[in-house]
Structures are given as structure tokens and as C-alpha cells.
Amino acid sequence: MHGLAKNHLKKILSTCSANRDCEYYPCHYNNQSCLWCYCPFYPCEDEVLGEFVKRKDGTLIWSCMKCNWIHKPDIAAEILREITELTLDKTTECSIDYLENRELLMQIKNKIEKKLGKSNAI
Template identity: 65%
Template structure:
């Protein structure tokens, strides 16, 4: 394998695999897929995956600290597949504009749940 390919593959594995070099790894479970470090559905409002919590200042915020769903390999891959299908012929800024639609993102979440389930347990 040429060096440029190795370098690129390392970058892909860091993003798509278990990023054991991250100072926060594992933030959910050992062997998690880190592709969705920042969940594309946040805040999903799904009480099977997260909950509202109070901050120190008394305001509330959505917490997905106990959600492992998006970090499961089959779920992470299916989310990516859904997103790529919608954006495959788009430039990056246009794709982000499309995906910046909450209703669309919740539809993607629903589609993934139908395909792979929504079990939030290991």
C-alpha cells in the first residue's frame, strides 16, 4: 500500500472506528464506533435514548450520555448509508444545507430504527 493510501486509511479508521487515541475514549463503551461522536440527531428527544437534565444554573439540556445506539457498528453504518444516499450527487455545502433540516434528520433516524432496531443495550 502506498504511503498516501496508508495515511488516508488511518484518517478513515480514526473517524469511523474505535478512536482509542481520543482522550475521551471510550465515552460510551469499549469498542464503540466513533463515527457519530457528535450525533446528527441531537437533540433527538427520544426518552429511550436520552433525557432532559438540569444544569448547575437550573436550565435544562438534553443529555444523551447513556445513549450507545449511534455507536453500534450496524447503526453507525446505516446512518451513514442513509445520509450518503441523500447527498451522493451534492457538493459538501449543499449536502450540509439539506441535512440541516430537523424533519429530514428525524426521518433518517426513523428509517435506521426500522432497518436495524433501536436497542440501546450492549
């Protein structure tokens, strides 16, 4: 394998599969997909997947510590497929700007939930 291809493959594998080299792995469960280490739907405020917790100062913040949904390989891949399909004709920067639309992101999440389910069980 060509060196550049090998380096690129390493990046893909560490991002899209279970990144066992990460110091926090497994942050949710063993064999999780690490593609969405930082959830594009945060805060989803979906109480099946997460919860509001109190900070030390008494204010509330959304916690997704117990969310397994987005780390399931089939869910993670479907989110990527949906986002890729919606941004095929856009530059990376335009894609990011386009995906800043919270309503659009929640539509993607809901579409995937309808297609693949919303179970948080692993």
C-alpha cells in the first residue's frame, strides 16, 4: 500500500471505527463507532438518549454520557450518508455553514430514528 494511502486509511480507521488508541476509549461502550466523537445534534434534548444535569453552580447542562445511539456503527454510518448526500454539491466550508441549521440537523436525526430506530440499548 502506498504510504499516503496508508496514512489516510489510519485516519479513517481511527475516526470511523472503534478508536482504541484514544485515551478515553471506550467512553460509551466497547466496540463503539467513534465517528461522532462530538455529536452534531448536541444538545438533542432527547430524554431517551440523555438528560439534563446540574452543574456545580446549579445551572443545567445537557449530558449525553449515557447516549449509545450515535455510537452504533449502523447509526453512525447512516448519519454520515445523510450528511454527505445533503452536502455533495458544496465546499467543506459551505457544508459546515449549511449544517449550522439546527432544524435541518434535527430533521436528519428524526429521519434516521424512523429508519433505524432510537434504542439506546447496546
